[in-house]
Amino acid sequence: MTEAPSFRHQPPAAPPAPVPGCVACADLARLRTEASRTGDFSRVTDCDVLLRRHPGHGA
Ligand SMILES: [Zn+2]
Numbered sequence: 001m002t003e004a005p006s007f008r009h010q011p012p013a014a015p016p017a018p019v020p021g022c023v024a025c026a027d028l029a030r031l032r033t034e035a036s037r038t039g040d041f042s043r044v045t046d047c048d049v050l051l052r053r054h055p056g057h058g059a
Contacts, residue, residue, distance in 0.1 A: 016051040025054055 018025030
């Protein structure tokens with residue numbers, strides 16, 4: 001089986017991983033961290049979405 005249990009039950013707070021070497025992803029990850037510190041959760045979600053669907057990664 002190819003199922004990976006760790007991918008099936010991720011906690012809601014699990015952030016998408018920034019792509020190594022991508023400056024835009026690193027920037028988004030930092031913005032998200034700052035937003036979560038200030039309690040700006042709509043911005044956190046925004047950064048999550050952008051990280052997941054960041055164009056140019058072919059995923
Ligand atoms: Zn990226």
